Amino acid sequence: MYYKLITLAASFILLVGCSSSPAATNNISNSNLTASEKPIPLDSAKEMSTGVQDEHVAIPGTSLSFVPSAEFQLAGGFVGYESVKHQTSIMVIELPVPDGTQAVHYFDNLFTADRLQTKGLELLSKEKIHTEASHQALLIKCHLISDGVTYVQWIYILGSKGQTAAQIQVTAPEENFILIEDQITDMLASFQWTEESSEANLYYSLDLPTDWKLAKQHGTMELYNKDGVFPVPAGEPLLSVLNLQQTVSAEDRQAFLDKMNLQRNYYSNLEVIHSEDVEIDGYPANISYVSGIETQSANAVIKQYCYIFIDQTIILIEADQLDQLNKADFEKIARSWKLK
DSSP: OHHHHHHHHHHIIIIIHHHHSOOOOSOOTTTTOOOBSSOOOGGGGSOOOTTBOSSOEEOTTSSEEEOOBTTOEEOSSSSEEEETTTTEEEEEEEEEOSOGGGHHHHHHHHSOHHHHHTTTOEEEEEEEEEOTTSOEEEEEEEEEEETTEEEEEEEEEEOOSSSEEEEEEEEEEHHHHHHHHHHHHHHHHHOEEOOOOOGGGSSEEOOOOTTEEEEEEETTEEEEEETTOSSOOTTOOOEEEEEOOOOOOGGGHHHHHHHHHHOOTTEEEEEEEEEEEEEETTEEEEEEEEEEEETTTOOEEEEEEEEEEOSSOEEEEEEEOBTTBOHHHHHHHHHTOEEO
16 A cells, blocks of 8 residues: 555656756756766765755654755655755655665656656756765756746655665755755765664554564654565555644644545545544544545545644554454554653
């Protein structure tokens, strides 16, 4: 289930997202370039910017770190960093791939000038890069003029030695991008893989079934399944824990629950089978069971939701109801949730 969702998300960010968050640079003479066959260092043509801080900073919810410019802060609406001053976003996503060492080759072939042009993007250049950690990377530079405004978008693909690739997407109006291009170059050059997330580092604990482990942490979401396998095998039970990073007042909780239970993307004919207010770890909570139809497969499903209303945010625990993860199993896991 997760592999399908993350693949759709990757496609949206890399293609649909490109057209809605367009990119541009000054040189438009090389729109049919393919990636250079000779990998070069990203910082070979630029001096390191004085606006970059000294130490690597881990990006929450990912296995990546980088050295951010002082003018960039942790983003509130997506995984990554942003500069309000320069109207610039650095969106970070980890993608499951069969072989991280071949990710650059795959994306180089995927994102051709013709393919990007169908999304309104003009490909200016692509170059393969060798990073200091011996990972291959690919830098794609594009532009798009929309409503008379020229935008710059750089898409940076970072390979790995495992089954993961990183896609870092930088977007800004051209007039702003020109002012901080050196900073962007330095920040991209600083991206590196860190140790994988572990359950010991999480802010909460769960009593999981035997052999269940943390499979993946992505943004503010953790995924669990048997043996912690990622990508998640098709048809296998999967449980997610998501920090919604929002609050809701006690008087607005029911309206919030109604909206969350009955207005879900990718599902139709949603109907609440049962909803019960409970208390979990001393916090008000709700466990709901919702039937519906998955629009892509047309299969009938029962969604199991647990909402925990803690002081500054809402925790959502979610899983499909399966023989291997039935109602009793789900409630046992959800009710075991505790802040550390």
